[in-house]
Amino acid sequence: MVALVIALALxxxxxxxxxxxxxxMATPIATGAIKPKTAVTLAALLNLVGAFLSTEVAKTVSGGIIREGTDGVQITPEIIFAGLMGAILWNxxxxxxxxxxxxxxALFGGLIGAAIAGIGFGSVNLETLMQKVILPAIFAPLIAGLVAYVCTRLAYALTSRHDPETGSKLTQKRGGFRTGxxxxxxxxxxxxxxxxxxxxxxxxxxxxxxxGTQAPGTGPQFWVIAACAFAIAIGTYSGGWRIIRxxxxxxxxxxxxxxxxxxxxTASAxxxxSHLGFALSTTQVASGSxxxxxxxxxxxxxxxxxVGKIAVGWLFTLPAAGIVGALTALLVNTGVVGVLIAAIxxxxxxxxxxxxxxxxxxxHHNAVEVEEAGQAVRFAKKxxxxxxxxxxxxxxxxxxSAKANTKTPSTPHAAAETQAPADADATNSKETQR
Structure with a gap:
């Protein structure tokens, strides 16, 4: 059962x-800063590196939201299996x-629903849940959106170009942001x-x-860190083009x-x-930004x-994953047959x-169709x-050419008319000399 849960977790x-x-990578792909395949490759490598840099959030999940047994409540691998099932299906x-x-x-919702159905309300640490999950979920996207709004206004204000004499707006040169x-x-x-x-x-x-194979209160082992780092990196490389669009x-x-x-x-938030151990929703932060x-x-x-559709999805994530986790927990508590039915x-x-x-x-060929259309428009304009x-x-x-033609006649008749007065003048000049 432990091996099954670890496989499901990965x-x-x-x-x-x-x-x-x-x-x-959605925004740099949309602006053409990075090519789609290059973007997901870079994201996969950096996710792999980032997974080794901190374990504070892991400690929040393992020893904060669901009680480990120090208060007389013991969560089982079957309950964790049920919670993961709810999270995966909602994802x-x-x-x-x-x-x-x-x-x-989705993960927290599945775990909470499974723990409540399988053990009871006492298995959930409501204080930690409120402080490190619920409150960040409410305020993080709002703060990130406000910061992004201010930064955007500043970026456009500081790079705006106008003619110093007439005050008219000049062509804006903001290509450096694409590199940034x-x-x-x-x-x-x-x-x-x-x-x-x-x-x-x-x-x-x-x-x-x-x-019972690890002491309560301890952090993740190295092989756990490495396995999770590679799993999320491979998933990142696979894309997720629907959400990128x-x-x-x-x-x-x-x-x-x-x-x-x-x-x-987004990165700042x-x-x-991560430093404070908040299990933040990176999706909500990125969307807010x-x-x-x-x-x-x-x-x-x-x-x-x-935006409304996304907000509805956010609202239903915890309860929906929790319901699936709870139903799965009730099923797996019946025994091995229930676990097999749930897995299948x-x-x-x-x-x-x-x-x-x-x-x-x-x-990658059609997730950035809007940007391709934008490039087509720019090409047409050029x-x-x-x-x-x-x-x-x-x-x-x-x-x-027309002005030159009016000064230098091109027809023979006009040339003859022009030459005739000249010949007459020459004759008169000779007569005068005689």
Whole structure:
């Protein structure tokens, strides 16, 4: 049972990786700062590195939200199995719909629902849940959105160019932000590894403690850290193109300065939460930052209907995953047969959603279709401007030729008329000399 839970936890880590790739790489892909395949490769490597940098969040998961047994409550591997099942199914559903929901809250919801159904309300540490999960979930996206809004306004104000004499607006040169996005998105990917990979480490540590193979209160072992790091890195490399499409173009049209501001805000919030041990939803922070940056740029619009859908997904993540976790816990508590039924049903649901998604596949070739359309528009504009310049040049040349023709007659008759007075003048001159 412990081996089954560890395998399931690593699969959840894999889904977390491809579910949250968009947090770091959606905006630089949308602006053309990084090519799609290069972006996911870079994100995978940095998630791998980030997973080794901190274990504070893992300790929060393993010894904070679900009690380990020090208060007389003992969680079992079966309960953790049920909680993971709820989290994985909710991750797959939201991925299929292209909604950037929180993998972290899906995990916590599944665990809480399974623990309550299998053990009772006393198994959940409500104080830790409120301080390190609920409150950050409410305030983190709001703070990140506000910071991204301010940063976007500053970025556009500081780089605005006007003619000093006439005051008219000049062509804005903000290409440096596109280069800067490479670094800010890399920082987000690194920060994601320091936060989200820790949650699976905490789950595996929790199951080892529940099985009696690790002392309560201890952190994750090295092999747990390494396994979780590679699992989330492989998942990140797999993409998650449906959510990348939503984050990159579904919320607002993203320009390089916006993307730079949003990624800076996201990375700052995630790194701070990792240091404090907050099990923050990186998806909520990234979404809040993109929305804030969209509101900060003049002339752009935020697609509030999509924001509403995402908000509904956030609202239902904890209870939905909790219900699935609770039902699975009731099933696995019946014995080995219940565990087998839950495992087979869960595997079947995951495979069904995967094959169903192939009917309308989204990959690196079409996840950035909006940016490609934008490039086509820019190409058309450049072509039209070049055509206009060529026409203006041809017209100027024709006008110059017409003026030259009026001064220098080109027809024989006109030349003869011009020559005749000249000949008459010459004759008169000779007569005068005589």
């Amino acid at each position: 699969f959840f880590d894999f889904t977390n990786g491809f579910h949250d790739t968009a947090n770091a 797959m559903i939201t991925w299929l719909k292209g909604l950037p929901s929180s993998s972290s809250h 996005q490479i670094f800010t998105s890399s920082l987000v990917a690194l920060a994601h590894g320091t936060n989200d990979a820790q949650k699976t480490m905490g789950i595996i540590t929790l199951v080892l403690i529940a099985a 939503t984050m990159g173009s579904g919320l607002t049209e993203v320009k390089p300065a916006q993307g730079f501001a949003a990624e800076t805000s 995630i790194l701070a939460s 993109v929305i804030g940056s969209g509101m900060g740029r003049k002339g752009t619009t935020v697609r509030w209907n999509m 049903a869960g595997t079947g649901a995951v495979l069904f959603m995967f094959f169903y998604s192939r009917k309308s596949a989204v990959g 072509k039209a401007m070049a055509r206009a310049r060529a026409e203006a040049k041809a017209k100027a040349k024709a006008d110059a």
